[in-house]
Amino acid sequence: MKITLDRPRCEGHGLCEEAAPQLMHLDDEGELVLDVEVVDDELDAAKAAVRVCPVAALRIA
Template sequence: MRITVDRDRCEGHGVCETAAPDLFQIDDEGDLVFHLDGHDIPEEQWAAATNSVLTCPVAALKLEK
């Protein structure tokens, strides 16, 4: 499972960081840092990853299986 980030849609709300703090971070400039960009998400983080995708207010995150 992977997550792709549409950086043009992302507005830096930080909801994904709240849902999955081990995966996402909003940096000091308000930009999203996705720690596993281009990599598979470990199985133990699937629930948090899925929750982050579902709660993104601008649908900037997509889940790929």
């Protein structure tokens, strides 16, 4: 599975980082950096990150 980011939509709130710090983080400029490949034991964290994004910039495919 993969996490995809709609970069223009992302506003850098950081809620996804709080939900899944092992998968993503905000860099020094506030841009989201993420590990797009999700393994089975990370799926719940990835779903939580997608769910808390206030601008729906993340998706799991």
